[in-house]
Amino acid sequence: MDRLQNTVRPYAWGSTTALPELLGTEPTGEPQAELWMGAHPGAPSRLDRGAGAVTLDQVIAADPEGELGAATTAALGARLPFLLKLLAAGAPLSLQVHPDLAQAAAGFAEEEANGVPLDAPHRNYRDANHKPELICALTAFDGLCGFRPASGTAELFDALGVDELKPYADLLRARPEGDALREVFTAVLTAEPEAVARTVELAAGAAARLAAEHPDHRFAEACAAYAEIARHYPGDRGVIAAMLLNHVRLAPGEALYLGAGVPHAYLEGLGVEIMANSDNVLRCGLTPKHVDVPELLRVVRFESGDPGVLRPEPDATGAEVYATPIDEFQLSRHLTEGAAGTVLPDGRPQLLLCVRGRVTLRGADGAPFDLAPGDSVFAPAGESVELGGSGTLFRATVADRVAR
Known part of the structure; x- marks a missing residue:
């Protein structure tokens, strides 16, 4: 066994206190978002077997079968196939989806053929792998996961009483569910910026009022989450997209599994996250980063359902x-x-x-x-x-x- 030295990633959405509290260190005042453990080249763990510190990816590359085992290398290749993290969200992460394996391979090959640099801001596929993931809560943990049934979101929009949301509610009731979710999602992501910013302002205000004035309402907890998202991302079209999704609050020990094409966002809390060794993320909103709407619409699975909270x-x-x-x-x-x-x-x-x-x-x-x-x-x-x-x-x- 090798004791690991790991890197903390200081993303802006990170909590300033959650990781220091767990690690028993003093807060720095800066966000501490993720502690990475594994062999991902972005921040590989380091270890020392007596000849000085080396990275785990270097150790595995020198003897893949010895480090990973013959069965693992035969089935999954010559690199550690997963990345483990401690994730501490103090603010909402971007609303996002991940491609399946075929989509990732095709998208990566196309961008490579087109000469798109790996570090280009508009690059969608950083590698040819898929990125299923699982988050297990260590504290109460809030997130969004998968589409709410269309009829339920229509009821939410009715409850908010915002005229600008009424066409979406009507469409969610009038069309077959998959088509309705696709059309509303597309309309939100392609709406004129000033108009959608106004809709976000009105919808967020209505959500905050509903949560405060009707705490027993079936959508009160979700509305409080949407209002908080809007506080962090005022005017962002991702706020309306988020309202199409299930709000989930995990108790410690509960988990969510996120497969390909499932839109999701982590909002607040500390958890253990594990994922396939990939960087492939397509963003839908709640971010200043690149949003490729056509590619996003190709990858998102417009299917509703229960988010499926996992218990061990x-x-x-x-x-x-x-x-x-x-x-x-x-x-x-x-x-x-x-x-x-x-x-x-x-x-x-x-x-x-x-x-x-x-x-x-x-x-x-x-x-x-x-x-x-x-x-x-x-x-x-x-x-x-x-x-x-x-x-x-x-x-x-x-x-x-x-x-x-």
């Missing part, structure tokens, strides 16, 4: 596993009280992150690794890891079926 399920080893349909990652939670003697399954790469208490890990040589909140290690394939101590540990690895 115990497996035969005593782990609490967050089940997802993909091979690139699997996240599990381990409560180590009384766990001495519990050995984690080997044969695959693992990132192990402590978020509470003190967790002790022992490798094959019996040497202990004592982890405090925010500490993490990389265990290569074949490394036996025994749990001890008293705390909460998250384990990131590939899906069980990959290692069989």
